[in-house]
Amino acid sequence: MAFTQWQTWPDGPKFNKRTLAEILDGGQTFRWNEKTDFFEGRWGGNVLRLRINKSSIEFAAPKEIESAQAVEALNHYLATESDFEALTDALPWRSDPILKTAIEAFPGLRILRQPLDETLFCFLCSSTKQIPQIKAICEAIADDLGETLADGSKALPSWRRIAEVGETRLRAAKLGYRAKYIHQTALFLADHPNYLEKIEASSTEDARDLLMQLPGVGRKIADCVLLFGAARLEAFPIDTWVQKILSRAYGLNDWKTGQLLEFAHAHFGTSAGLAQQYLFAAARAGIIAK
DNA sequence: GCACAGGTAGATT
DNA sequence: AATCTACCTGTG
Numbered sequence: 001m002a003f004t005q006w007q008t009w010p011d012g013p014k015f016n017k018r019t020l021a022e023i024l025d026g027g028q029t030f031r032w033n034e035k036t037d038f039f040e041g042r043w044g045g046n047v048l049r050l051r052i053n054k055s056s057i058e059f060a061a062p063k064e065i066e067s068a069q070a071v072e073a074l075n076h077y078l079a080t081e082s083d084f085e086a087l088t089d090a091l092p093w094r095s096d097p098i099l100k101t102a103i104e105a106f107p108g109l110r111i112l113r114q115p116l117d118e119t120l121f122c123f124l125c126s127s128t129k130q131i132p133q134i135k136a137i138c139e140a141i142a143d144d145l146g147e148t149l150a151d152g153s154k155a156l157p158s159w160r161r162i163a164e165v166g167e168t169r170l171r172a173a174k175l176g177y178r179a180k181y182i183h184q185t186a187l188f189l190a191d192h193p194n195y196l197e198k199i200e201a202s203s204t205e206d207a208r209d210l211l212m213q214l215p216g217v218g219r220k221i222a223d224c225v226l227l228f229g230a231a232r233l234e235a236f237p238i239d240t241w242v243q244k245i246l247s248r249a250y251g252l253n254d255w256k257t258g259q260l261l262e263f264a265h266a267h268f269g270t271s272a273g274l275a276q277q278y279l280f281a282a283a284r285a286g287i288i289a290k
Numbered sequence: 291g292c293a294c295a296g297g298t299a300g301a302t303t
Numbered sequence: 304a305a306t307c308t309a310c311c312t313g314t315g
């Protein structure tokens with residue numbers, strides 16, 4: 001149950017505590033919790049703690065876990081081989097003062113590379129819910145159906161496991177109408193072996209089409225899964241927040257979703273999803289108009 | 291009591 | 304093709 005002592009993450013990415021909090025607890029993922037002076041999170045079979053100490057990142061893992069294994073998991077999860085500084089610099093902030101303000105507020109912001117299956121599950125839970133509620137639902141589902149992790153806590157359940165239990169069991173976690181979508185998606189995935197693997201191997205457009213065939217997955221959730229669970233930085237999820245930002249801060253009143261998507265691709269480019277995350281973070285923080 | 295929350299799908303016009 | 308509307312539950 002115990003964790004190792006804090007260790008420096010060799011060649012870990014650089015960012016401040018505010019940015020770390022935004023990455024781990026800002027709506028990309030719903031499985032991190034802020035403790036007294038660190039964050040604790042779970043993904044796949046991993047459970048780890050992270051904190052900032054004098055501008056470097058430190059981690060602690062359950063004692064059973066080798067440090068090298070923890071570092072490997074972290075490097076994959078935070079996509080450290082991707083140069084987000086360069087990707088950010090390539091965004092049109094020089095001609096876009098709104099984006100510039102957002103970027104300056106969250107220096108070092110990154111897009112996570114989460115397991116696709118978990119990302120799909122979490123965002124199927126997310127419709128018209130606030131982040132704390134989505135987290136509570138995910139935790140309740142994990143506690144009920146997930147495998148035990150190294151510290152004794154629970155992982156999110158596999159889709160196979162979800163397919164085995166009924167919709168009623170899911171409703172017990174306060175999923176509401178989302179329980180039906182999730183159960184139907186679980187049954188669909190059980191009937192279509194390797195469907196998620198196929199999505200990961202497909203072009204972004206094909207992957208989006210495959211995702212949107214799943215019950216309860218529309219354009220927004222599909223784009224969230226592509227962005228946060230498949231490293232497709234061109235995916236640009238338009239939710240109520242982003243819709244308001246584009247409408248008010250960018251003056252695109254009454255534009256249809258399709259038009260906004262075209263604008264996002266044309267204006268923000270191949271890393272539009274990264275721009276989206278800066279804008280989303282800044283709007284939530286009240287730094288730009290929302 | 292009631293509007294609203296990181297939407298989607300099906301019905302209606 | 305564009306605009307309603309129902310769908311669960313928690314929160315302010």
